[in-house]
Amino acid sequence: MPLPQRSKADTISALLKAPWVTAVIAVALLLGALLNPANAPQPVLGWYVDSGLKTLEWDNYLSWLRFNGRGELAGQLEQQLASGDSHAYSAALLSPSFVKDSDLRARDFWSATQIEKWKALRQQTQDQLAASNLYRWGLPDSSPRPARFFTSPFAGGSLWLTALTVFLLVPMAFPLERQLGHGRVLTLWLLGCLLAGAGYLLVARSGQLPFHGAVAPLMVWYGAFLGLQGWRTSLPVWLPGKARTSISLPTPALAAMPLVLLGLLAWQAQPAIANLAAGVLALVGGTLLIQLMRPAEPSVNTETATPADPQDQQALQWGWDALAQLQADAASDAFQQVLDRQPDHFDALTGLFNARRMNQDSNGWIDIAHRLFAHPASEKGQAQQVVGCWQQFRQQQGAKLPSSVGWHLVTTLTRAGEFAQAETLAVSLDHHDTRKPALQALRDALHREGLGHRAKALEV
Known part of the structure; x- marks a missing residue:
């Protein structure tokens, strides 16, 4: 009985079973970190200073904060600027409440000419934001438009940390996508983006970097994989010149990987606490979500099942x-x-x-x-x-x-x-x-x- 040769149909079938959802998203995340590193000065912040809008409203904004009982934030923003972090300007740039109040009280601190100039510059703000990569793809904490939860992971972040997170995910991707299917894995990713964005907004404050980077949302797949395992986990391993094999490890030992990555994220990214909160919420959320999304298991007849000795x-x-x-x-x-x-x-x-x-x-x-x-x-x-x-x-x-x-x-x-x-x-x-x-x-x-x-x- 000769063994049939592997045909083109076999190859296509194998490709369809491969974790291509994980692979496509991982490649896109790496390209995002490479092509849009998000560490260059943002065009909209340069425009805010060069156009004269900062001269018109920045001191007024700090006074407005103190008048409304937010003097501590005003001090923090001044410290950010003193350290060279121009993202502090985004607190005023992206504050609808300040803009609305300034429009009502403009005559109290601006001349008629200045008022006209301020209104004209404010009308240009949205176009300037659209031309600024990080603020277009990322998630400013004062403007949490839902679509940005899904695009912010592709906006920069640390390239080496993103690559490390993807590399450590490789042995988990095959069993995860094979067991859940492509649709559930994609759904988990989308939910992970929402969870990471929500975790960031829980502790972020005005003027900080918008949420961006892939490490925190990727934690949802780590959490899902750990949530599917029992006490021990078998991972596929490919060795050069040998057939695919597997190694068996205690599942708690694998939990060290996402915890180390979260520690590196808090060390590498700013603001550290906000990024750490994003990753933790995605990791815990993935572990809990998978309990609802896992494929149905065959029912066990409780009348005949033998209790463990x-x-x-x-x-x-x-x-x-x-x-x-x-x-x-x-x-x-x-x-x-x-x-x-x-x-x-x-x-x-x-x-x-x-x-x-x-x-x-x-x-x-x-x-x-x-x-x-x-x-x-x-x-x-x-x-x-x-x-x-x-x-x-x-x-x-x-x-x-x-x-x-x-x-x-x-x-x-x-x-x-x-x-x-x-x-x-x-x-x-x-x-x-x-x-x-x-x-x-x-x-x-x-x-x-x-x-x-x-x-x-x-x-x-």
Whole structure:
């Protein structure tokens, strides 16, 4: 039974499954940080000074603040200007209340000629804002137009920090978009922009830099990924010259990545507290939103479900802790205790698989691998874990398996969506009673994926 060659249709199908929503947005964010770094003087602020509008109204604006009980803000703006930060002028430039009050009381402090000049310059303000990249794409805190929440992430920010955030997101993007689908991932991004903008506005004050940059909104995808995981997380890894494999890590350890990025954001961006609030709200919001957006899981019959045994749970915890400390023998003993009571316990099988591999117990490892590959692995996430174990086993021991084990593994690989691996394994197996249902399941899956030509090549 020859293995069919990868066709153009297969390639298109694989591309459609790729995390292209994440990829397109990531590339656009990097280009935004590269082409619009937002660290040059803003044209509208230069115009505010050069046109004479600053001469007419700046002192009046500071007096207006103090008269309205906002003397502390007036002092802060003066300190900003003294430090060379011309964005302080945006507090007056973008204050509709000040403009309205000045229009009513203009005769109190301007001559008729000055009033006409002030009104003419104020009429030019919107055109000047439109010509200023950061203020056009960003989000001035005194003018929170909703559309700017979605464009501000593409307005500059630190290029190196944006690139680091995108790079660390790469191994998460594949499982996240594969599990949620393109639509949910895009929706998460849009909601993340709103959450980040809202977090910024919670603590930003007038005269500060408008919200911009990609790091804070990207936190929503980090939060969503962490919210989908259990106690342990498997991440895909690509090594040069080797097949794709996966590594298993405690999920709390992965939480360190977004926390470090948030710390770097607070150190790099100004104002620090406002940007940190934007990132934290997006991260927490992503973790909570995913609980509402996650795909529906198969219902479990509560009448037949077996409650977890506290003794087994404790033994499993000891086993994983021992593995983390590279104590293979102690881990093996802990997992074996669980298997003595429940021979088909999936977590204990995977734990013992890793422990014996670490201990270089070849015969014991092969035996436990066969038991793991013959496991139904029908609960959520189990098939993907078996795929990772199979890739490790195949690299060290080759692909030869007993038919009674191999056909069960073909079914598991099919359930995990690893159709090419399932087809390759099927070619190497002899006939067995489980062959027909395994091939039928693989053929049905290929038909659903639009790969009918490959399904026809499989003889049931």
